[in-house]
Amino acid sequence: MVNLFSKPPKRRNNFVRTVPALQARQYTREKRHWLKLDGTIALISFAFVLIGLLFTYSSSAFETTQFVKRQLLFDIVGLVTAGFLSQMYTRLQRMKIFRPINLLLFTWVLLVIVLFTREQANTHRWIDLGFIKIQPSEIAKVTLVIYIADCLDKVSGKLAKNWKVMIHPLIMAGITLLLIIAEKDLGIPALMGFVFLAMLFVAGAKWWHVSGMIGVAGIGVIVQMLIVPYRRARLFSFLHIGNYTDSSTNYQVQQSFLAVGSGGWLGKGLGNSELKMQYLPAAHTDFIFSVMCEEVGLFVLLIVAGFTWILIRGIMLARIAKSTFNSLVIFGLTLTLCAQAFFNMAMAIGLAPTKGIALPFFSYGGTSVVMTLVMIGIILNLVAVDSAQNNLREDPTNYRNRNRL
Numbered sequence: 001m002v003n004l005f006s007k008p009p010k011r012r013n014n015f016v017r018t019v020p021a022l023q024a025r026q027y028t029r030e031k032r033h034w035l036k037l038d039g040t041i042a043l044i045s046f047a048f049v050l051i052g053l054l055f056t057y058s059s060s061a062f063e064t065t066q067f068v069k070r071q072l073l074f075d076i077v078g079l080v081t082a083g084f085l086s087q088m089y090t091r092l093q094r095m096k097i098f099r100p101i102n103l104l105l106f107t108w109v110l111l112v113i114v115l116f117t118r119e120q121a122n123t124h125r126w127i128d129l130g131f132i133k134i135q136p137s138e139i140a141k142v143t144l145v146i147y148i149a150d151c152l153d154k155v156s157g158k159l160a161k162n163w164k165v166m167i168h169p170l171i172m173a174g175i176t177l178l179l180i181i182a183e184k185d186l187g188i189p190a191l192m193g194f195v196f197l198a199m200l201f202v203a204g205a206k207w208w209h210v211s212g213m214i215g216v217a218g219i220g221v222i223v224q225m226l227i228v229p230y231r232r233a234r235l236f237s238f239l240h241i242g243n244y245t246d247s248s249t250n251y252q253v254q255q256s257f258l259a260v261g262s263g264g265w266l267g268k269g270l271g272n273s274e275l276k277m278q279y280l281p282a283a284h285t286d287f288i289f290s291v292m293c294e295e296v297g298l299f300v301l302l303i304v305a306g307f308t309w310i311l312i313r314g315i316m317l318a319r320i321a322k323s324t325f326n327s328l329v330i331f332g333l334t335l336t337l338c339a340q341a342f343f344n345m346a347m348a349i350g351l352a353p354t355k356g357i358a359l360p361f362f363s364y365g366g367t368s369v370v371m372t373l374v375m376i377g378i379i380l381n382l383v384a385v386d387s388a389q390n391n392l393r394e395d396p397t398n399y400r401n402r403n404r405l
Helices: 019-032 039-060 066-093 100-116 136-154 163-181 187-203 207-227 229-239 247-262 288-319 324-348 366-394 399-404
Strands: none
Touching (some): 066 366, 100 136, 136 163, 136 187, 136 366, 163 207, 187 207, 187 324, 207 229, 247 288, 288 324, 324 366
16 A cells, blocks of 8 residues: 655655765865975975985094984984875864964973973073973974964954054064073074064065064164173174184184185095094084085085075965965975074074074984974975965866866
């Protein structure tokens, strides 16, 4: 007997795709496809990692091989992390735990904890976990750029009209930099202050507002250098580099000059540096560029050219980014990386005061190496995501592109 009150079964239309099925296919297809990375930045970065490993061995092998072994481990961790972030950073950013404000607050926690750790080299910069030392100020370089980019993205177009919107990012950046200064570190705050002001200007702030901040920041840096005795001695040593009598303050620069000058045009050859034999302090860290000059001569200009190309390429990619956030993050991280490199190289040849700041990719160090490669991974991801979106928009009539949009 037929039940007249029951609804007839619905016929399935095999020619119509439902939205959930379309979304499932889109998700599956995205998982199967790797983002295409920017070859220039990736290739230069990988080459720098290999060359840095070579010179870490050259500058420290006469003492022990532990430095190069640990550097190899740091490089592997950094490369794996960079590869992961180059594919997943944009997705991670959508998660609540990886939001810019959470990253910055986590950095503040580390910066406060490090103030209560055991003093090392008259500073509080490292959290010693036994098997590794974490330097929170290196982490702050990345998280601060991401947070400031997020703040400026939210007020995009208002900076030139209302200066008050700059107060919030200025306070957050100021707290971060003051915490780093409390560690007795002035180099990274000066570097990140410069990057912060550059990001403000690029985001649309008026030049006289930025100029005023530069003046205030400059006065603060000068005061910090004058009231602390060893910083004051370094400043006077730099200003009178040829005839400064305090040999203890001027010793590193003098030995660096000897290393750079004795290398000549073509250098003494790989592994043949003489100044690294206990004459040049921090030969495998802050002054590794001096050892490179001594061993390969003017071929170090290829390193300078590599950082210059990363800077130019990063600025070009930031200009064509599809969102203000992506543009500012690419610009900020690229400027942080290259400004630090140029300062370190300038310090080695006497064009900048002596400061314990590493040469990215090359100087020995765990947190520094890993965070340098983290910057590269984030830059590659944001560029690749923008490129993938452009490719989808180029041909919307294509069957595959239509299903992925």
